[in-house]
Amino acid sequence: MPRDGPAPRGAPRHIELPKRKVFALRAALFDAIRHHAPDRDDALLDRLISDAKAFAEEEMGQPSNDVPLEAFLKAAVEAGEASVRDLAARLKRPVDAKLAAVLRALRRRVENPRCLRCAAAAGGAACDGSDEDQVLVAAGGDCILEIKDAFRQAFALARGLYTERGGPALAEPAVTLSTEYLAAPASLLPGRPLSLNARTSYDDESGAAKWSEVEVRTAALHLAGDCLGSLRYLLLHELLCHAFQMAASPGPRRNPKSIVDPLSEGWMDGLAADLIRRAAPPNGIEACDARKALGLHLDRADVDRSRPFPQAEHVAIGVDASALVFRLLEEKHKPGDPAKAFEDFLDISIALNADGWGYAERSIGLTNLVRKLGVRPRDQELAEAILAFRRGSDIKSVIEHLA
Amino acid sequence: MKREAFFVHRLDFGRVDDAVREILREVRDGKLDAELRRNGLKRPAVSDLEEAVSLEGPGAGLSPEAWAEIIVVFGPVAADAMRDLWRVVVLPRLRRRFGSDAVRRDDPHQPDA
Numbered sequence: 001m002p003r004d005g006p007a008p009r010g011a012p013r014h015i016e017l018p019k020r021k022v023f024a025l026r027a028a029l030f031d032a033i034r035h036h037a038p039d040r041d042d043a044l045l046d047r048l049i050s051d052a053k054a055f056a057e058e059e060m061g062q063p064s065n066d067v068p069l070e071a072f073l074k075a076a077v078e079a080g081e082a083s084v085r086d087l088a089a090r091l092k093r094p095v096d097a098k099l100a101a102v103l104r105a106l107r108r109r110v111e112n113p114r115c116l117r118c119a120a121a122a123g124g125a126a127c128d129g130s131d132e133d134q135v136l137v138a139a140g141g142d143c144i145l146e147i148k149d150a151f152r153q154a155f156a157l158a159r160g161l162y163t164e165r166g167g168p169a170l171a172e173p174a175v176t177l178s179t180e181y182l183a184a185p186a187s188l189l190p191g192r193p194l195s196l197n198a199r200t201s202y203d204d205e206s207g208a209a210k211w212s213e214v215e216v217r218t219a220a221l222h223l224a225g226d227c228l229g230s231l232r233y234l235l236l237h238e239l240l241c242h243a244f245q246m247a248a249s250p251g252p253r254r255n256p257k258s259i260v261d262p263l264s265e266g267w268m269d270g271l272a273a274d275l276i277r278r279a280a281p282p283n284g285i286e287a288c289d290a291r292k293a294l295g296l297h298l299d300r301a302d303v304d305r306s307r308p309f310p311q312a313e314h315v316a317i318g319v320d321a322s323a324l325v326f327r328l329l330e331e332k333h334k335p336g337d338p339a340k341a342f343e344d345f346l347d348i349s350i351a352l353n354a355d356g357w358g359y360a361e362r363s364i365g366l367t368n369l370v371r372k373l374g375v376r377p378r379d380q381e382l383a384e385a386i387l388a389f390r391r392g393s394d395i396k397s398v399i400e401h402l403a
Numbered sequence: 404m405k406r407e408a409f410f411v412h413r414l415d416f417g418r419v420d421d422a423v424r425e426i427l428r429e430v431r432d433g434k435l436d437a438e439l440r441r442n443g444l445k446r447p448a449v450s451d452l453e454e455a456v457s458l459e460g461p462g463a464g465l466s467p468e469a470w471a472e473i474i475v476v477f478g479p480v481a482a483d484a485m486r487d488l489w490r491v492v493v494l495p496r497l498r499r500r501f502g503s504d505a506v507r508r509d510d511p512h513q514p515d516a
Contacts, residue, residue: 183511
């Protein structure tokens with residue numbers, strides 16, 4: 001049905017209860033698989049996945065919301081487990097340790113219902129599909145805990161970086177999280193049908209006050225382990241690259257011509273993937289997620305594919321510019337203090353993205369940076385301005401060399 | 404301010420914005436008066452039609468999507484008349500220009516769309 005108009009801005013909006021049920025079920029299932037059987041591919045696991053999908057599809061087709069979320073999850077998990085054990089008996093195969101661990105994790109999930117915790121914290125009843133749910137999901141929202149956790153972590157990291165390094169003019173934006181349901185994966189990243197995508201929009205009309213809305217868009221019915229593993233990177237992209245972008249600008253951050261900004265989309269996106277890599281242990285699920293983040297970042301910047309990402313050309317400029325600046329900082333700290341080079345790189349990256357220079361200026365500026373530093377001899381004035389930049393000093397001293 | 408959403412399929416925002424500006428100039432110059440009359444509308448009494456309507460792109464994010472949501476923002480002056488003009492003249496013309504399968508009012512991402 002056509003909508004009368006978009007929802008009013010300012011308050012978070014979240015997906016409806018039947019769709020949250022679908023998200024909660026698939027997130028629980030694939031989280032269990034990611035942790036306990038990431039390399040499994042067999043008939044029993046397939047049965048569990050296909051049963052969960054059928055359960056979710058059936059729920060989406062129900063006209064009413066009379067089954068509470070936790071009861072729905074419990075029924076889905078019990079039915080899935082019974083179905084797996086039935087198939088194992090018919091195939092005369094044991095439920096092996098990995099699959100048993102997946103089933104145990106799912107049982108634990110439904111034995112510790114989140115709805116009651118969420119409702120108790122809000123001092124009321126659990127969600128019932130009414131409009132009141134919006135308040136509960138905004139305040140608690142444990143049904144979409146995976147999204148909420150990734151948002152909280154990304155927000156804390158980005159906020160810390162920007163308040164420390166964003167300069168004195170930074171006006172910290174109010175950042176809200178919303179969620180939207182998609183019928184099918186809709187991203188244009190070639191070969192990667194993302195069942196979790198996100199976007200950030202601004203509403204800075206009232207003076208210098210800034211508001212960033214991060215909207216996570218999920219094709220929950222198609223949610224799988226890969227995308228759950230990319231959630232942290234997805235949210236860090238939105239928070240680090242966009243939510244605090246241009247927060248030192250005295251005016252609104254509107255982008256009326258929808259210019260693709262190579263600084264936020266390329267340079268900062270690479271930094272997001274790198275921060276995830278640096279925080280991850282060398283092995284295990286977090287290391288695997290960090291590799292996924294890097295893979296997504298590289299795919300976004302790959303201009304040589306037969307069907308590149310639509311913004312690849314702009315992303316690549318940002319990636320090239322950041323690499324040239326990082327190399328310059330590494331040379332400065334020779335004979336070798338990579339930690340100091342990275343600290344300086346963080347300072348200049350955050351300051352550049354927090355500054356209010358416009359979308360067109362950023363695009364031209366980073367193109368010029370690549371042109372000036374990517375040749376020998378490189379532009380000495382620009383190189384010196386970059387090397388002289390210190391946290392807290394005016395980033396305009398660098399930007400003026402990029403015009 | 405009144406706002407309204409529409410969705411475009413794999414169309415560059417700049418192209419859509421340019422097309423809207425062009426249609427509004429035609430309205431301003433009286434070229435579409437007959438079409439307005441046929442639909443029971445008058446040319447809105449707005450000094451600057453192009454200022455009275457603005458478009459906002461879908462925002463930045465990890466990946467653009469095949470269907471992009473564009474928000475039409477109607478200025479405070481003659482907002483109702485501008486919204487009628489939008490629905491009756493501008494949107495149908497965008498559909499004719501870019502194809503009826505590339506411009507729509509309902510959200511293609513929703514299961515009942």
